[in-house]
Amino acid sequence: MTRTVYLNGDYLPETEARVSVFDRGFLMADGVYEVTSVLDGKLIDFAGHCVRLARSLSELEMKNPHSDAEWLAIHRELVARNGIVDGMVYLQVTRGNPGDRDFAYPGPETEPTVVLFTQSKPGLAENPAAKTGWKVISIPDIRWGRRDIKTVQLLYPSMGKMAAKKAGVDDSWFVEEGVVTEGTSNNAYIVKGNKIITRQLSNDILHGITRAAVLRFAVEAQMEVEERPFTIAEAQGADEAFITSASAFVMPVVEVDGKAVGAGKPGAVVTRLREIYLDEMRKAAV
Incomplete structure (x- = not known):
């Protein structure tokens, strides 16, 4: 049609x-x-x-x-x-x-x-990938410096998606000066204990709308949030990892550069955050 x-x-x-x-x-x-x-x-x-x-x-x-x-x-x-x-x-x-x-x-x-x-x-909300999680690879972040502006300049993110596809995984995480900036079309996070770690807002990353909501819900659920950069090695050694975006919502990440994160499957924190986010967003939808 x-x-x-x-x-x-x-x-x-x-x-x-x-x-x-x-x-x-x-x-x-x-x-x-x-x-x-x-x-x-x-x-x-x-x-x-x-x-x-x-x-x-x-x-x-x-x-x-x-x-x-x-x-x-x-x-x-x-x-x-x-x-x-x-x-x-x-x-x-x-x-x-x-x-x-x-x-x-x-x-x-x-x-x-x-x-x-x-x-x-x-x-859309019943994406089966949420049950198994994403696998990601890391690639250099060579985009322009104003990533906080949501422009249609998406060639390099598209190349990052294709690099992931060729590697047989779900997405790429951009790395600049040794630390993760974000995913090709999403914000990136790791979980250590009850602490959620994600890069702070700046010109270096997109100011995600889903990011803001998820961090707010995390604090309300008595989770600790630390806004700072993290390395690929930290992600590989984390208990859990995930991304957020307007279309994927809260998506677990279970492997980074070929190494399992935590138990190699979606963890309790990310699973709970996804449930909270979808429930609250449905209540507030217009």
Whole structure:
């Protein structure tokens, strides 16, 4: 069935949606995006995604084309039109088409290009990988220095995903100056005893929306949280490890660079965090 997508104010069949070849998102990767999960037809942690979208746009000196209420209405309309029960809504804002190709970009008065589409993922929260866990490898982190901005510059993360696929594992963890930054599309954590360790917020990592919620729930559940970098060796010697993202939620990591983490299977802390996160997010979904 042909999906309905949103493009600059119009709801269109995906086969009819067109963007200019001079759009800076196409020519320069000059744009930002968000992905919001849908469970039981409702949006998960939507307010957090709006806050991060506004921050990303501001950091790139782009105007936000919609209010939070307008964004919510567009998301809900797409979910309804496409009959999404479980899945995701992808949102992208680029600097638009100011004219001919030029490295210098125009001011915030330029009308951005706004695209949204849905992806149906039946049983998204019942991902069987949560029962077995992910295996990851480490690769050098050679991305640009503003990873806190959720831009569409995703070539190296894509290469990292492909490196993992070729190695027969699930994902890659980026390593810079001897410590882990994050996964290709997720934040990374280890667990030692009752302590959750994850890198502190900075320009070096994406400020994950799921990350913020999970750390809040962990503190409420009387778990200790330490925000600092950790090494691959620390991860291999940890009791448990996991990642968080808007689509994987809380996903156990059971192997790092060929070495089992803990017992080599999802542990009690990560399993409990996933349960708490999904339960609380469903309660708060819009």
